[in-house]
Amino acid sequence: MWEAIESNRRRSRVLIVLMGVVLVTLGALIGATVGAAVGTATPEHEYTYPPRRAPVPRGVSPPQQGVFAALAADPGARAGAGWGALAAGAVCLLLWGLAVGRGESVLLSAANARRIEKSDAPQLWNVVEEMTIAAGLPRMPAVYIIDDAALNAFAVGYRPERAAVAVTSGLLKRLDRDELQGVVAHEIGHIRNADARFMTLAAVMMGTIALLAELFLRGLRHVGRGRRSSSRGGGQAAAILLLITIVFAILAPLAAQLLYFSCSRRREYLADASAARFTRYPAALASALEKIERQAQPAEMYKALAPLLIVNPLSGGLTGLWSTHPPTRERIRILRSMGDAGFAAYERAYRQTTGRRACIGARTLAAADTAPLREPPPRPVAEDAAQRARQVGELLDRVGNFVVIGCACGVRLKLPPGDRQTQVTCPRCGRTHAVPAAEALAIPAAAAAAVAPRQKAPPPMRYRRRGGGWESFKCGCGNPLQVGPAFSAPALRCSKCGARIEVVPPGAA
Amino acid sequence: MCPACGGPLIVVEFEGVEVDHCCACHGLWFDAGELDVLVSLGGGDAERLRAALAATPTERSGRRCLRCGRRLQTVAVGDAPSVQVERCRVGHGFWLDAGELDRVALAATGGAGTPEGRAVAAFLAELFRYRVGDSTKG
Amino acid sequence: MTSLGIALLIVLGLVVVILLWVVGVYNGLVRLRNQVKNAWAQIDVQLKRRHDLIPNLVETVKGYAGHERGTLEAVVAARTRAVSAQGLEQQVKAEGELSQALGRLLMLVESYPDLKANQNFLALQEELSSTENRIGFARQHYNDSVMTYNTRIQTFPPNVIAGMFGFHELPFFEVDSAAERRAPQVKF
Structure with missing residues (x-):
């Protein structure tokens, strides 16, 4: 079953290596350019560092005019390339160390998440524990709540042992138990698939590439004005080198981002497939996603967290190649059209819905496991139309200032605002309730004003x-x-x- | 406003299902889908109920739909003895007079002779045990 | 160096590579088997958890529906049988009966609205339904792990290693009675 992770891991390694190549190349090019410039200015300079990385093909002889030849001839460029690659790697390592050491707490505190215990939200706690069992994680992730009316959730954790799941309080309020389970299963899927670890590393590399390119292009503007390159033989080669480096510095961050985003989207699909597999009930996650999608756009503070959240809140005009998340509608359609809860079923649904090929590794599918869907929840769900009508109705009830009387037998009686009865009989148990006169005659405007602050405190x-x-x-x-x-x-x-x-x-x- | 007697309607909420109830004549209005939910909560077959309620209308009723104001249609549900219930022409819901609820449930779930029918009827009677489900008082 | 020496070196290298591969496969199989064992232990943990919840539940229900003696006693008796069950087969049967008895008890609760509004009961109900879920998910994870393990030891070439070191196929946790399969879906 978990070859999905294996194939994913392999793909991720390829991605990391690719990003590494881009990073080191960028470093080497920048180093060489800077080295060539400095070396040209002071040719007698002694270089102590052996030029390890100068990419000189063996067959190229010095007389040939070309970038490699110029590099080989210029000790400054050679040393610069070596130092540049090394520096790029070092910066990346440093940032990565910071992210690994403090990443979780930084992200969680950036989102204003507070850690909870079981007694604070027993249902959420239970659901997380259930999904931990379903996923076979060695230990339950820490549970955090973000006090925010928006609906969202994310998971962090460089290692499964330090993983945490955070959900917003709005999510807890608006989703039923099955839907909450679906969302938590998606997040646990991220943890199980070691997404946080990979995404941290990839994000750091992407950041380093962007940083280096930015520094180089900025520095160029300052240096470029002051100095003319000499008329030595290497001058022309240095100019070509400079041009190549500039183009590379502009393209590298874009390439890194594309790589990163495509992998991020794939991982979202995979987390959805895992959630279906854990809960055996993909419809619940689909309906949770529908609810989340329907909400208004949340606050700015999520920008940094966007790749981690269950649904990207900033999906404004960003779709296609440049978004961290696949379109939510597409995810819902895939989940809804799954024949059973296995990975193969997700893959089939994915292909049908998007028209694209594989999203899950071929080796996983070779196992061709099927996982029967769970029976729908015990409580039958009314048709969609009726459900929507009820949601609208409830909203109207609240706005329309209905008088609500809770009867001891378990039913709630709602009296329309125009109702002038002084007492009402419960149709279930026959108890007679007095209609509170003041509330029955309450002025709608005053009630509306009273509702707004009440929600806050x-x-x-x-x-x-x-x-x-x-x-x-x-x-x-x-x-x-x-x-x-x-x-x-x-x-x-x-x-x-x-x-x-x-x-x-x-x-x- | 009650479509039958013009009395005040209140909303009764139970198990997430909202039913409009007339305090004067104890008739009940079910929005589309809500009766299905109640019957399946009681262990009945919602499909069967839906099929029974989709019977061809016999005549136009003098009452109007709570939601759209169009005239309701009378349909006979179940076979001998059948129950006359009123249905919205465009599918907004059903109006049941006092005492009709348990008979609809019985007719739509196989009658008092089957355990399923009895279970649903008992469930609904328990739900509206005061007056509404009881045809002798209604 | 003679050609014999080179041949010897090559053979030695091959042996080392094969040994490393055998060790890798063996460790992989052990890891999978441990995963299955852990998954099984998790089922036990959750069953135990359900046993622990029941006395509390019975006490709470008693306060409201003390006269429903038969159903309450059936739950207590089923729990006792489940706790003392020996052997897998007996245990599966006893747990199934316990699920059914609990289902009946919770159906009965439906007709006590006061009980359903009780905070203690609501908390217990959440715990109980969560425990039923956990048992289900633990079983699901166990079966998934067994499937992975069984597939691994059946396929070539790991099956050679599995045969050498005595890795046997493990049984799935099948739920035979239809009633038990439905039990976790009891309406809470």
């Missing part, structure tokens, strides 16, 4: 326990709640509206 609710036994009380939303003798937590959450209610023990002040 919900009013603190407190329940003081009367004794140590079974006690029931109502949440502000009308939902009946009960605590038993064994209840010892300082607070609980309403099962309907999610509001936090502090529970004060009987003796406390």
